[in-house]
Amino acid sequence: MSKPEQDQFSPRQSAVLEEALRLLVEGGEKALTTAGVARAANCSKESLYKWFGDRDGLLAAMIAYQASKVRTYEPAGGKLTREELRAHLLTFVRDLVDVLSGDVSLALNRLSIGQAGAGGGKLGRLMLERGRGPIGKRAMALLDAGRRSGLLDFSDGGEAYQTLYGLAVSDLHVRMLLGVSPETARKEFGSRAERAVDAFLRLFGAANKWEEPRIRHA
Amino acid sequence: MSKPEQDQFSPRQSAVLEEALRLLVEGGEKALTTAGVARAANCSKESLYKWFGDRDGLLAAMIAYQASKVRTYEPAGGKLTREELRAHLLTFVRDLVDVLSGDVSLALNRLSIGQAGAGGGKLGRLMLERGRGPIGKRAMALLDAGRRSGLLDFSDGGEAYQTLYGLAVSDLHVRMLLGVSPETARKEFGSRAERAVDAFLRLFGAANKWEEPRIRHA
DNA sequence: CAAGAACCGTACCGTACGGTACTTTATGAG
């Protein structure tokens, strides 16, 4: 079993994990052998096992390492204007799609999903905690700010967030996980961000604050 | 490489594939060894290789076999009333969630996704064609009928379908793929179907046909 | 400088699995 929680990695270890991520992105899980990582990173297998315990520990460390690179900045807590909220929602949606369509994110999600048997794998839980968690927290904070500013109307923030997520991502993520190239997907979803935010505001905008946007589906 | 397209399977072969699916659902990909399938199905490895070519052929056959079991009935083509359209949308959404949260569907998606390297695996394409394709066709036909009946207003059916899909599924599918138990997910998403359909109709309902439903998010 | 730790490179081991070959048993046609 993998080594105890040790979320900080030495520079050397980070370099090794970086190399491991590169291998994973290039060749999928089958390409991620301990010998391969050692060779690519110019380190010894013995060090790998000393640092990460076993192969599963290495995989978990890769996820933790990648998650540690994502800065989940909190938006300012003050009052928001309509335009600010809309702009923040738009950047959130764009960031979300960018993250989900990133090479490394796709590779790690594939890895965790492939690993997740019926019993529910450890890696899947890690991805949910370290990946989705922070993103969701950021979005919920933004939505809450919108409500406090009188611009949004909802009772269950989770429900609102789920709706926003669904509008923004739809089946894009799974399709990419199944092999649709991120370029193709991004092209197809290029104009989706605005539409998603508009739809979200039509559904959850406080009635008196948003002149019902008249979107003609031309 | 796998055997040529041969979408029909003999009863014996179907029984073997059924057993293989059972193994996959129970233990994930690692449990799906050729020897294991042969043992569980009381057949010889030699027969497996004769029928399916190699292991990848077996995996592809499992996907094709499972897809062949799903009947994608076309809804009637006549005019729809408001209530009929809403009911059809609701059953579609419920069916969709049921399918996606099914044991076999999850296992096959995990398999295909785990297989799908950067180069885009063959299995992923199969899942997209045989799984998503028919479901999407059915939904598009329904949406089109709604538009022809003057109840829906959209120009791009694909866009409307993506919206419906996103509202209905959100990140439910990926979370289940990562290991969230279908029971948990289904509970969390139990009441979502109506909300998704309502939201969809608010977004795409023809303006004069649907008295703007005043949903208070109590 | 000396002692020790950290670590690289390589060689090694056991095993599990994909794939093949062979023998035996059943079935069905001529």
Next chain:
DNA sequence: CTCATAAAGTACCGTACGGTACGGTTCTTG
């Protein structure tokens, strides 16, 4: 009855990979 085909069961082979051991080299530290 006889022969051929199909398929079960088993034994086998090669290899690839996870994990360990060890000798040599560099780096730190007193």
